[in-house]
Amino acid sequence: xxxxxxxxxxxxxxxxxxxxxxxxxxxxxxxxxxxxxxxxxxxxxxxxxxxxxxxxxxxxxxxxxxxxxxxxxxxxxxxxxxxxxxxxxxxxxxxxxxxxxxxxxxxxxxxxxxxxxxxxxxxxxxxxxxxxxxxxxxxxxxxxxxxxxxxxxxxxxxxxxxxxxxxxxxxxxxxxxxxxxxxxxxxxxxxxxxxxxxxxxxxxxxxxxxxxxxxxxxxxxxxxxxxxxxxxxxxxxxxxxxxxxxxxxxxxxxxxxxxxxxxxxxxxxxxxxxxxxxxxxxxxxxxxxxxxxxxxxxxxxxxxxxxxxxxxxxxxxxxxxxxxxxxxxxxxxxxxxxxxxxxxxxxxxxxxxxxxxxxxxxxxxxxxxxxxxxxxxxxxxxxxxxxxxxxxxxxxxxxxxxxxxxxxxxxxx
Ligand SMILES: Cc1cc2nc3c(=O)[nH]c(=O)nc-3n(C[C@H](O)[C@H](O)[C@H](O)COP(=O)(O)O)c2cc1C
Ligand code: SF4
Numbered sequence: 001x002x003x004x005x006x007x008x009x010x011x012x013x014x015x016x017x018x019x020x021x022x023x024x025x026x027x028x029x030x031x032x033x034x035x036x037x038x039x040x041x042x043x044x045x046x047x048x049x050x051x052x053x054x055x056x057x058x059x060x061x062x063x064x065x066x067x068x069x070x071x072x073x074x075x076x077x078x079x080x081x082x083x084x085x086x087x088x089x090x091x092x093x094x095x096x097x098x099x100x101x102x103x104x105x106x107x108x109x110x111x112x113x114x115x116x117x118x119x120x121x122x123x124x125x126x127x128x129x130x131x132x133x134x135x136x137x138x139x140x141x142x143x144x145x146x147x148x149x150x151x152x153x154x155x156x157x158x159x160x161x162x163x164x165x166x167x168x169x170x171x172x173x174x175x176x177x178x179x180x181x182x183x184x185x186x187x188x189x190x191x192x193x194x195x196x197x198x199x200x201x202x203x204x205x206x207x208x209x210x211x212x213x214x215x216x217x218x219x220x221x222x223x224x225x226x227x228x229x230x231x232x233x234x235x236x237x238x239x240x241x242x243x244x245x246x247x248x249x250x251x252x253x254x255x256x257x258x259x260x261x262x263x264x265x266x267x268x269x270x271x272x273x274x275x276x277x278x279x280x281x282x283x284x285x286x287x288x289x290x291x292x293x294x295x296x297x298x299x300x301x302x303x304x305x306x307x308x309x310x311x312x313x314x315x316x317x318x319x320x321x322x323x324x325x326x327x328x329x330x331x332x333x334x335x336x337x338x339x340x341x342x343x344x345x346x347x348x349x350x351x352x353x354x355x356x357x358x359x360x361x362x363x364x365x366x367x368x369x370x371x372x373x374x375x376x377x378x379x380x381x382x383x384x385x386x387x388x389x390x391x392x393x394x395x396x397x398x399x400x401x402x403x404x405x406x407x408x409x410x411x412x413x
C-alpha cells in the first residue's frame with residue numbers, strides 16, 4: 001500500500017489485510033464507528049465541523065467509514081443538529097463523499113466503503129416517542145403515556161427508512177445500516193414485551209417493524225449495495241425491560257440468535273455488534289478508564305463481554321461479516337489487541353469509536369511505525385458529556401476546540 005513518496009510503511013499486519021466475503025470487500029480491517037457530532041446544520045446537512053471529522057476519517061486509511069446516526073424523519077432526531085439526509089440537502093452529502101473518496105485515493109491509495117446509519121431516536125428524540133412505559137429508563141428521564149407512539153405512526157416508518165436509503169445511494173454511499181441499538185426506537189421495540197397491539201408482546205410482533213424496514217430498504221437498494229445493521233445484541237437490562245437478557249439481567253442469546261437468523265435470511269451481510277444502552281449502562285457500551293462516572297463492573301468484564309458476544313455470532317452465523325466494538329479502552333495496546341482479535345477470529349473487522357475522535361490518524365501512523373499511544377483515547381467519555389450538555393461533540397482531551405468548549409460548558413456543573 002502506497003501513501004506518498006515520502007512515507008514508508010511497515011509490512012502488512014492483520015489489520016492491513018484486505019477482507020473479502022461475497023460482495024463485502026474492504027481494503028483493510030479498520031472501521032471508523034459511527035460517532036455522532038451533533039454538529040450538522042439545522043437542515044441536517046454536514047457543517048464545517050462535520051466535514052472536518054469525515055475528511056480526517058478519509059485521510060486515516062480506514063477501509064470502512066460507518067457514518068453517524070442519520071435521522072429518517074425530523075421528529076426522530078435526538079437534537080436539532082443531528083444528521084438528516086434529505087432531497088434538498090443531497091448535493092452537500094454528494095460533495096462530502098466525493099471529496100472523501102478523492103482524498104482517500106490520493107493520500108492512502110484506497111477506496112473506503114461508506115455506510116450511512118439510518119435511525120429514529122424514539123425515546124431519545126427531542127420530544128420523546130416511546131414504545132412502552134419502562135420504569136428502568138424513566139427513573140432518569142420521566143415521560144407520560146402521551147409519549148407512547150401509536151401503531152399507525154409506526155406503520156409509516158418503513159417507507160421513511162426506504163426513502164432515506166434511496167437518497168443515501170444517490171449521495172454515493174455503498175450501503176446503509178438499519179440501526180437497532182443503544183435504546184433508540186427499533187431497539188426499544190425489541191423489548192416491548194408489555195406493549196399491546198401488533199408491535200408488542202410476542203417475538204414476531206417486537207421484531208416486526210425492524211424486519212419490515214429492512215425489507216423495504218432492501219427493495220430500494222437492491223443487490224448491488226450493502227444491507228447492514230448495527231444491533232445491540234443485548235441491552236443488559238433485566239427482562240421484561242431489556243432485550244437479550246434474562247430476568248436477572250444476564251446475557252441471554254435465545255432471542256438475539258433467533259433475530260440474527262432472520263436478519264441473515266433477509267439479506268443482512270454485515271452485523272456491527274454493540275451492546276448495552278449508553279443512557280442507562282454506559283460502561284457496558286464503552287468501557288471506562290477514567291472520568292467522573294464509577295462503573296459497577298471492571299473494564300475487563302466489559303471487554304470480555306464484547307468478545308463473548310462477537311465470538312458467539314462469528315461461530316453461529318458464519319455468513320455474516322462481524323464488526324467488533326468497544327476497543328478504544330486499550331490505549332497503548334490498541335493495535336496489538338486489535339490484531340489479536342482478528343487472529344483469534346473474534347471479529348472480521350475492528351470498529352473504533354472514541355479513539356477515532358481522539359487520534360484519527362492512529363492507523364495511518366501505525367502503518368508507518370509511528371503509532372503514538374500518548375495520543376490515544378483516555379476512555380473518559382468527556383465527548384459524551386459534551387453531547388449531554390447539548391453541545392457539539394468531539395474529543396474534549398486532544399482537540400483544542402472541544403477541550404475549550406468542554407471547559408466552558410461542562411466543568412463545575
Ligand atoms: C460521542 C459519541 C457519539 C456516538 N455516536 C454514535 C452513533 O451515532 N451511532 C452509534 O451506533 N454509536 C454511536 N456511539 C457509540 C460508538 O460508536 C461506540 O460503539 C462506542 O463508543 C464504543 O466503542 P469505543 O470503545 O471504540 O469508543 C457514540 C459514542 C460516543 C462516545
Ligand atoms: S473525550 Fe477524547 S479522550 Fe475522552 S473518551 Fe472522548 S475521545 Fe476519548
